[in-house]
Amino acid sequence: ELYENHLDWVLKVPSRPEYYFRNQLVLDLTNPAVQDFVYSTIDGMFTKHPMVAYVKWDCNSVIYNAYSSTNPHQSHLYIDYVRSLYNILNRLRNKYPTIPMMLCSGGGGRVDYGALQYFTEFWPNWGKQSLKFRTDVAMMGKLGYDIVVSELDSNELLFSQQALQIYDRLKDTIWHGDLFRLVSPYRSGNDVASLIFVNEQRDHAVWFTYLINNRYRAGTSRPIRLKGIDPTKIYKFQEINIYPGTDNLTVVYLNNLSGDYLMTFGFDPMVNIQRPSVIIEFQLTNGVQILKSGNHLHGSYRYALYESYGLSRSNIESIYIVAYTSSLVIGTFAASLADLYGRRLGCLLSNIFFIVMVILMNFSSLWILIISGIFSGTADALHLTAFDAWLLQEYRECSLDDTSLKRILRDANIGVSLISIGASVFAQVLVKWSNYTAPFNMSVVFFTVSLICIWKFWSENYGNKDAKATHSFILAIQILRADPRIVVLGLCIASFEASLFLFIMNWTPVLERTRSSTNQNPLPLGFIFAGYMVVTMIGSFVFYSLAKWIRVQSYMIVVLLLAAVGMTIPIIFPNVIIDIGFDWFYSV
CATH class of the missing domain: 3.20.20.70 (Aldolase class I)
Incomplete structure (x- = not known):
């Protein structure tokens, strides 16, 4: 018309x-x-x-x-x-x-x-670039899809859904952060363009790198030095926007790199024809390892401290039993409470209860030490539930696959083992210079730092806030009735944990019986515990290697048999200790 x-x-x-x-x-x-x-x-x-x-x-x-x-x-x-x-x-x-x-x-x-x-x-x-490349570029600004969704295949749809969730987490830093240009696409000889957005607090950053040249062997050939991050802070970084089916061995995930190192020496994002675009998210290292270091700093000397107060073995065991009982009672409700009121809050309370426990352990009164055991059990219950729940929720929000989760858990366990080794050696030094309370009091510093890190850098996440308090128990009973294998698994874990509790409670008095086999008085419990954590770290490496090729169920039988053999050694050789150079360590 x-x-x-x-x-x-x-x-x-x-x-x-x-x-x-x-x-x-x-x-x-x-x-x-x-x-x-x-x-x-x-x-x-x-x-x-x-x-x-x-x-x-x-x-x-x-x-x-x-x-x-x-x-x-x-x-x-x-x-x-x-x-x-x-x-x-x-x-x-x-x-x-x-x-x-x-x-x-x-x-x-x-x-x-x-x-x-x-x-x-x-x-x-756009021309013929992949959906991932187009999405990665669009993430630098205001991400949106002008696309016929019905024409996406299953991998493209899954990737797009995950990308939108990830962008929702990143957009505040991208929109309001400072932009630093790292590699210019206009300079002759550069195959990539690279830039990074850093938020005002410099505790979060998003790093984009793109291939702009398709010539033979084009890509990054050397590390790219970063800008804008804090040289005094320790970062972990994780490659994000992973396309479904990507080989996880090529995915970037690293923990505990200093801003100074990344700005001085840099890091190669490994952009090439096969990886034409890479996005890496930076966050400050969380407070889990710091809490673990505080926990392991005094772990090797708890029994010895009780003994130094003149408590009998039965009284010491009663303190342990109170701690385990409170962990059992509180642990039953801890997960549900953390889901309702916040997992981050549960992690904060865990640190606070650990600090109260340490303060009370400076008193030799049996009743005060029993109260400290209650705080210890409560802190452990929150530690063993809220931290893992928070991690799994963050893992889901990052849209990572199962292999990435295994890597995170392995790397976290290795990091905890390294810190625990150092903490145990440090505890040995503190005891030599002072007394048995020194490692406990020093651990307050680590718990406080962990508390601050979690408070400042972690976001809160929840479970089903609308669920009733009894909902998780009813759901758990239904799951147990539906799948007996879970019951068997729970019994296996309970049995293994029970053996560990017995080990924790008895390893110091068992070692004391062998004091005649060495000239150390007192025994270097810190060094001994450090050796235990070295073996734990080795186990983490072995686990990840085996998990790639063998079903976990297959070799866990061997692991449990080895653990059983280890537990029988003190029974077979009750009065023998193998001296592996403690004399030299102790003199140092």
Whole structure:
């Protein structure tokens, strides 16, 4: 109807037939009447639908047979056309300054820079790049999908869903953080473009690196030195936006690298033809290892401290039993309470209860030590439930797969083992210089640092906040009835943990019986415990290697048999200790 009533509103040469591109003709915007028509049409839509929240302005046709029946200067037609378009946009923006408007660009990422003053964003048009590459690039700005979702295959759909969840976590740093350009795409010889966004507190950063050259062996060939992060802080970083099916051996995940190291020596994100885009998220190292270091700092000397107070073995065992009982009682409800009130809160309370426990252990009164055992059991219950629950929730929000979770747990266990070894040696030194209470009092420092790290750098996450307190128990009973294997697994874990509790309670008095086999008095319990943690760390390495090739159920039988053999050694050789150089260590 518009065409029939206004033939003169079309751009075309009168002596030539009309040319339809995408079944369309182009309106002559240089005609003032056409400008008024376009403006009034869009203005009427906004007036009729005041809740319109987003506008996409697209150019769907190029100009053929360029001629205007109303423009006296045909040589200026293209210039006048653009200026007329700007006039319409200016009128709309003056009346509707807050409506988000997207300018859809032409192919190859071209955009009319003059038009940007009227739009809140523009989207480039893509060629044949992969969906991951396009998504990774779009994440630098305002991520969105202008795509036919029904045409995505299962992997593309899963990747896109995960990418949107990840972006929701990153967008505050990307939108409001500082941008640092690391590798210029315009400098000769550079195959990549690299940049990083860092938030104001410098405890979170997002690092983007893209391949821009497709020549043979193109990619990063050396580390890229970072900018903007805090040289005094320790970071962990994890590659994100992993496409389903990616070999996890190529995925970047590292813990405990200093900002100074990353800014001085850098890191190679390993961008190449097979990995044309890589996004790495930086966060400060969490408080789990710090809490573990405080816990293991005094762990080797707890029994010895009780003994130094003149307590009998039965009294000491009663303190342990109270601690284990409180852990049992509180642990039964700890997970549900953490789901309801927050896992981060549970982790904070764990540190606080550990600090109270340590303070009370400076008193030799049996009843005060029993109370400290209650705080110890409560702290352990929260430690063993809230921390893992918080980690698993963060893992889900990062959209990582099972292999990545195994790596995280392995690396965390290795980190804890290394810290525990150092803490045990440090405890030995403290006891030599002071007394048995010194490792306990020093652990307060570590618990306090862990408390601060969790409070400042962790986000809160929850379980089902609407569930009733009894919901988890009912659900657990239903699961146990539905799958007897879980009951068997629980019994196996309970039996193993029971043996560990007996080991923890008895390893010091058992070693004391062998004192005659060595000239150390007192025994270097810190060094002995450090040796135990070395073997634990070796086990973490072995576990990850075996888990890649063998089902865990298959070799756990062997592991439990070895543990049983280890437990029988003190029975077979009750009065023998193997001296592995403690004399030299102790003299140092």
